[in-house]
Each structure stands twice: as C-alpha cells, then as structure tokens.
Amino acid sequence: MKPPEGFHNSNPNLVCRLKKAIYGLKQAPRAWFGKLASTLVSFGFVSAKCDHSLFIHSTANSITYMLVYVDDILITGNNADFVQHVISTLNKIFPLKDLGELHYFLGIEAKSLNDGKLLLSQSKYASDLLHKLKMQDAKPVKTPLAPGCKFQSTGTEVAEDPSLYRSVVGALQYLTITRPDLAFTVNKLCQYMHRPLQSHWKIVKRVLQYINGTRDHGLLFEKSHNLHLIGYCDSDWASDQDDMRSTSGYCLFLGSNMISWMAKKQQVVSRSSTEAEYRSLAALVAETQWLKSLLT
Known part of the structure; x- marks a missing residue:
C-alpha cells in the first residue's frame, strides 16, 4: 500500500503494510475487495464474470456461493461442512462474526417458512x-x-x-x-x-x-423442479404527455419464482406501438442473457 498523501517519509522506497483498509481513503474499498478476492481465489472460488461480487466454488459433489457487499458476506451451498470450513478459515485471516442463518441483510428481511419456502x-x-x-x-x-x-x-x-x-x-x-x-x-x-x-x-x-x-408484502420463493427462465414483457405507446415516449416493463421467472423485473421509460420516441413493443422485448432479452450467464 502506498503511503497516503501528506505523509512524509525520508525513505521513498518504503511502503505501508496493509492490515485493514482505512475507510477514509478513496482507494479503501478497492484495496479491501482486492485483498478479500485474492483470498477467496486461493480457496478455489471463482469470481462470476457477470457479477464480480459473487464468488462460486464448484466441485463434482458440491457447489458454494458467496456474495460480498463491502464487509458483509452471504454464504450458502449444498455442503454444510464445506461452508463451515470456509467460515472458519476466513476467520483465521479476517476476524469475523458469524451471525448464523440469514434473517436480515442490507434492510431486507429473510424469513424461512414451511416446506422450504423463503419470504x-x-x-x-x-x-x-x-x-x-x-x-x-x-x-x-x-x-x-x-x-x-x-x-x-x-x-x-x-x-x-x-x-x-x-x-x-x-x-x-x-x-x-x-x-x-x-x-x-x-x-x-x-x-x-x-x-x-x-x-x-x-x-x-x-x-x-x-x-x-401492505407492509408485510414481499417476494416468496419456493422449491421448483422447473428451473426454466420464463419472461413476460409489455409496453404502452407514447404515454408520456411531455415527450411522447413509451414505458417498457418486463418480469422474469425462474420456475415459479419471480427474480427480476423492470419498469422504465424508453430512451427514444417509438413511431408505432409495434416499435415500442420490440424495444420492450429487447430489454427483456438483454436481462435474460445476463441472468443466463449468471446461472451457468
């Protein structure tokens, strides 16, 4: 780590030893993520190309996902022993606090229901x-x-x-x-x-x-044997009375669970309702391709 600006050192060849990123520095988030990412890669995790904050560890018998947001981490997988091994190994390098099963994360509440459902x-x-x-x-x-x-x-x-x-x-x-x-x-x-x-x-x-x-409304996820991506899209035509632009909307389901949706004003004026519908379809296809790359 390079010494911060304003720090005068008689020996310009010396550098600081980074033990923990300092939040006040502009490069602190990048320095922390780089350190954590290199550690996870050494464990055999691979950073997803479509989402660099998602790390995946896959073997013939198990798969483990780790999602990182600054210093908050979610980890899940189908091998509980390996998940615990990762947590204990990380704890030796970075002092961490295991909060157990997911209940609350970044303002989002997760509630486990009967039959494996998650709200x-x-x-x-x-x-x-x-x-x-x-x-x-x-x-x-x-x-x-x-x-x-x-x-x-x-x-x-x-x-x-x-x-x-x-x-x-x-x-x-x-x-x-x-x-x-x-x-x-x-x-x-x-x-x-x-x-x-x-x-x-x-x-x-x-x-x-x-x-x-409707305070308690949310997203309900349930087990599904059908893991096909199914998408629906629609568009109005020239609904904006100020600039005559249309609004696109779509939703995507993985099996029976909705995992992505959007409502957004189109960037250009569509000359017909058909053109507006095709723009909405293009947005849906782009999102589908991204989700497909995330799932494979």
Whole structure:
C-alpha cells in the first residue's frame, strides 16, 4: 500500500503494510475487495464474470456461493461442512462474526417458512419510512396509483419541499427491491425529481398509504423442479404527455419464482406501438442473457 498523501517519509522506497483498509481513503474499498478476492481465489472460488461480487466454488459433489457487499458476506451451498470450513478459515485471516442463518441483510428481511419456502420483505424499512413521515396511521388504499392518473411536468404549483420529495422517492426506490408492485409508480415519480409538483407529492402520499396497508408484502420463493427462465414483457405507446415516449416493463421467472423485473421509460420516441413493443422485448432479452450467464 502506498503511503497516503501528506505523509512524509525520508525513505521513498518504503511502503505501508496493509492490515485493514482505512475507510477514509478513496482507494479503501478497492484495496479491501482486492485483498478479500485474492483470498477467496486461493480457496478455489471463482469470481462470476457477470457479477464480480459473487464468488462460486464448484466441485463434482458440491457447489458454494458467496456474495460480498463491502464487509458483509452471504454464504450458502449444498455442503454444510464445506461452508463451515470456509467460515472458519476466513476467520483465521479476517476476524469475523458469524451471525448464523440469514434473517436480515442490507434492510431486507429473510424469513424461512414451511416446506422450504423463503419470504424476502422490507417491512421494517417500510415501517421506519412511514414513522419518519408520520404516515403510520394513514388510511390504506388498494392500489399505489389511482385509476386514470396522469403525470405531467407542466404546472405552476411546485411541491412545497422538493428536497423532501427527492428523499422520499429515493427511499421508495430502495423499497422496490422486494416490491415489484411499486416499480411502475416509483419509476414515474423519479422522472420529476428536477421539478416536482404538488400533484406529484399527492401521488407519493398515496403510495405511502398503499405501503401502510401492505407492509408485510414481499417476494416468496419456493422449491421448483422447473428451473426454466420464463419472461413476460409489455409496453404502452407514447404515454408520456411531455415527450411522447413509451414505458417498457418486463418480469422474469425462474420456475415459479419471480427474480427480476423492470419498469422504465424508453430512451427514444417509438413511431408505432409495434416499435415500442420490440424495444420492450429487447430489454427483456438483454436481462435474460445476463441472468443466463449468471446461472451457468
């Protein structure tokens, strides 16, 4: 490790011995990840080409996955003895704390149910957001968006607190990790960050009302003998009244489990509904190819 700027050393040939990356340095995350990655590679793990934070150890009889986010690590596999061996070996190199079975990770709650089912949700994150905005007692509604609701950037009644709007919509974006039912509405709200109107803020409050009645909603994963990737896509046509661009949407299932979804405004104007549909299909195919490379 090179000495940090401002550190004067009479011998320019000396370097610092890196024991633990210092968070204050710009290169600290890179230095830490490089050290951890080289250690895992020495154990026989291989970094996935489509996601460098995913490490895979595969033999004829077992497979182990390790997902890294800074210094938080998830590890799973079909050989419990090898998983424990990896944990104990890592503990000798990096002091770590084994938290046991997965329950909470980066704001996402994991709950094991009967018959091997797994529920991923963000109920605590949603509750904290509602309490922060004093919306915990808001009357629940059945849909995040009212029927026939239109989004427009034209108007003179600007939101009272644009910074609050951006903060709340940003928080809602993180909530869409386990809530595909919010993806379309949140995507629309994100398009008005630069100049939110009072009408947009009213939609945000409706979304919060919807969340108040669906805090425990999430993604349910269950065992499936069918591991085929199945995708569905759709698109409207020129729905944006400001620039006449269309909105694409897709969802992908691995067996019976939804693992990927998207709602996004297209980058260019489509001259026909067919063209808009093909753009949506192209986005689905690109995501399918990425997931295919991740699974193989």
